[in-house]
Amino acid sequence: xxxxxxxxxxxxxxxxxxxxxxxxxxxxxxxxxxxxxxxxxxxxxxxxxxxxxxxxxxxxxxxxxxxxxxxxxxxxxxxxxxxxxxxxxxxxxxxxxxxxxxxxxxxxxxxxxxxxxxxxxxxxxxxxxxxxxxxxxxxxxxxxxxxxxxxxxxxxxxxxxxxxxxxxxxxxxxxxxxxxxxxxxxxxxxxxxxxxxxxxxxxxxxxxxxxxxxxxxxxxxxxxxxxxxxxxxxxxxxxxxxxxxxxxxxxxxxxxxxxxxxxxxxxxxxxxxxxxxxxxxxxxxxxxxxxxxxxxxxxx
Amino acid sequence: xxxxxxxxxxxxxxxxxxxxxxxxxxxxxxxxxxxxxxxxxxxxxxxxxxxxxxxxxxxxxxxxxxxxxxxxxxxxxxxxxxxxxxxxxxxxxxxxxxxxxxxxxxxxxxxxxxxxxxxxxxxxxxxxxxxxxxxxxxxxxxxxxxxxxxxxxxxxxxxxxxxxxxxxxxxxxxxxxxxxxxxxxxxxxxxxxxxxxxxxxxxxxxxxxxxxxxxxxxxxxxxxxxxxxxxxxxxxxxxxxxxxxxxxxxxxxxxxxxxxxxxxxxxxxxxxxxxxxxxxxxxxxxxxxxxxxxxxxxxxxxxxx
Numbered sequence: 277x278x279x280x281x282x283x284x285x286x287x288x289x290x291x292x293x294x295x296x297x298x299x300x301x302x303x304x305x306x307x308x309x310x311x312x313x314x315x316x317x318x319x320x321x322x323x324x325x326x327x328x329x330x331x332x333x334x335x336x337x338x339x340x341x342x343x344x345x346x347x348x349x350x351x352x353x354x355x356x357x358x359x360x361x362x363x364x365x366x367x368x369x370x371x372x373x374x375x376x377x378x379x380x381x382x383x384x385x386x387x388x389x390x391x392x393x394x395x396x397x398x399x400x401x402x403x404x405x406x407x408x409x410x411x412x413x414x415x416x417x418x419x420x421x422x423x424x425x426x427x428x429x430x431x432x433x434x435x436x437x438x439x440x441x442x443x444x445x446x447x448x449x450x451x452x453x454x455x456x457x458x459x460x461x462x463x464x465x466x467x468x469x470x471x472x473x474x475x476x477x478x479x480x481x482x483x484x485x486x487x488x489x490x491x492x493x494x495x496x497x498x499x500x501x502x503x504x505x506x507x508x509x510x511x512x513x514x515x516x517x518x519x520x521x522x523x524x525x526x527x528x529x530x531x532x533x534x535x536x537x538x539x540x541x542x543x544x545x546x547x548x549x550x551x552x553x554x555x556x557x558x559x560x561x562x563x564x565x566x567x568x569x570x571x572x573x574x575x576x
Numbered sequence: 577x578x579x580x581x582x583x584x585x586x587x588x589x590x591x592x593x594x595x596x597x598x599x600x601x602x603x604x605x606x607x608x609x610x611x612x613x614x615x616x617x618x619x620x621x622x623x624x625x626x627x628x629x630x631x632x633x634x635x636x637x638x639x640x641x642x643x644x645x646x647x648x649x650x651x652x653x654x655x656x657x658x659x660x661x662x663x664x665x666x667x668x669x670x671x672x673x674x675x676x677x678x679x680x681x682x683x684x685x686x687x688x689x690x691x692x693x694x695x696x697x698x699x700x701x702x703x704x705x706x707x708x709x710x711x712x713x714x715x716x717x718x719x720x721x722x723x724x725x726x727x728x729x730x731x732x733x734x735x736x737x738x739x740x741x742x743x744x745x746x747x748x749x750x751x752x753x754x755x756x757x758x759x760x761x762x763x764x765x766x767x768x769x770x771x772x773x774x775x776x777x778x779x780x781x782x783x784x785x786x787x788x789x790x791x792x793x794x795x796x797x798x799x800x801x802x803x804x805x806x807x808x809x810x811x812x813x814x815x816x817x818x819x820x821x822x823x824x825x826x827x828x829x830x831x832x833x834x835x836x837x838x839x840x841x842x843x844x845x846x847x848x849x850x851x852x853x854x855x856x857x858x859x860x861x862x863x864x865x866x867x868x869x870x871x872x873x874x875x876x877x878x879x880x881x
Binding site (some may be wrong): 301356360401412416418419420421422423425428429431432433504508512515516517518528531535538539542545546549554556557560561565569 | 594713720729852
């Protein structure tokens, strides 16, 4: 046995670590990435298993038990985080709120990712007129004030979860387009792309199997950033009363509902806001970590 | 240089026209603007009357052309709610938003630039770590929540600052911080990256080699070059901030253009909403144009780009 391990060690010394081993080492050596990932996975599990975890029905009102304080402020374990102005269990609403936030973040990032990546890759690969048109569209999009346009459109179409998701998805594609355009321009000039062109590979094939795998790491980073962005925007829209409508348990809406009682019951505002902050922070840490790990040379 | 400016100007005008068309077409998103305006209880005849009164019965492009020519003269029609010209409503409110925007960007620059410079001079030091934490946490902090916390702590608990309104300069302190911190992370990261980049360049080594003192090297040679991209970023952020002031104005009840936008959206006052979207977009377009020109003027290499 001793011989085998020393032989392995010798082999390691000669060949060095494999790319997979190096990646694993970077991932496990990156605290921010691990913390962010852990929190995001945890909150995703909470969202998925909300019906099993929530102690009460998040919509059930009870006029007898309104505004009960959380356990750490003298409340009971019946409602660990207290109840809101309609007597609904705060912990249960918080748990169901994770569903709203994560669903909006994920689907909005998916929609905007599809739009932005298609535009950015087309602009970066074809250049010329395609690039001019895409760049122009990016400029137009950036000139539109997001919060204002999103508020106006959601107000006109009616604030439902679906409307908010689609509106945010249609608005947040700009960063995808900018980053994918720049990455594609870099990759396009590589020799393996020229080689694929020379052996007669079709354009879709080159885009899918030569370009996309080489810009995927940047794409993942933008996905995390835009997920965080969409979650914050939904919370802001709901806070302003023109996003997801009551009684849906959205964290932004919970802050808004607690605002009027902030003076006497500050935890009504503090708790949902803190959870929102932690989720967005974790997603950002994960994104920054992924950028560091997949492209160590681009570390800022 | 002139050619560069003309080219950018042409692009800016084209973007402005496209944005104006989009903000105009918002009116038609609801399907029938006349029905929306007449209200839910209106009869078919009422809706017809409203449609003729506001000219919704004509082709959309004709209405757009009319709206645009009037808008170019500064006439945005009449507010459905206030029954007043939209332009005078906005003019009245814009000074608050502009004050807030200028204060916000000044606050962001005054905090983020020094932090970024120190972070770059001493990488991995305590200040660098604090700067990193501020930038990561700043991006994740929901601004409405941050604003409410400031109100609870500084207005209610400590009683140092007024919670809302615009009566004195003290009313602007908390809104400035909430609006300004939003632009801080980007400015700080860019300052830090720019300084790190410049400090490792040849002319800094030359300056040090000929015996210039460190302060002169840092401020005379390094910062002046590292700050160029920060200036244009600040202009772009200013455009973003004016558009984002809607949240801050609603928390602190500052009766600026953002607050007006919020009220108008809630009241279905579409002429006002259209005008505000157009005006906020124009601010952004003007600021990015100025940033481009400023950049090209400061750094001749940009002019070819």
